[in-house]
Amino acid sequence: MRAALIVIGIILLCAGIWIMFGHGSYQTTDTVLQVGSAKVSATHDKALPQWAGIAGIVVGAVLALGGFLRKG
Template sequence: MRAILIILGLGLLVGGLWVIFGNGSYTQTETLVQIGSAKLTATHDKAIPSWMGIGGIVLGVLLTAGGLFSKR
């Protein structure tokens, strides 16, 4: 159980840092016009909000500390 907490915590910590330093983004595609089977789409790259990165860092630190300081 300790190892799982430590691995999850470190994963969230690294992911949170990745988002904070501006490397986290996702692609969103939306249909602008559709006539019959033809459609015009637009694709946008959007950044993951920084509050999610901060939350990942905080949760990662808590999980890692919980794994390191648990008695089992």
């Protein structure tokens, strides 16, 4: 259990830092025009919100520290 907390904490910490530096993004697809069965769509890259990176850093640090400080 202790090792799992440390590993998950470090993964979340790294993911949060990755997002904070602006490397985290996702794609959305919007339908621009649809006539009958023909459809024109556009794909946009959107950055993950900065609060998600901050939350990942905080939660990851708490889990990693909890794993390091846990006895047993």
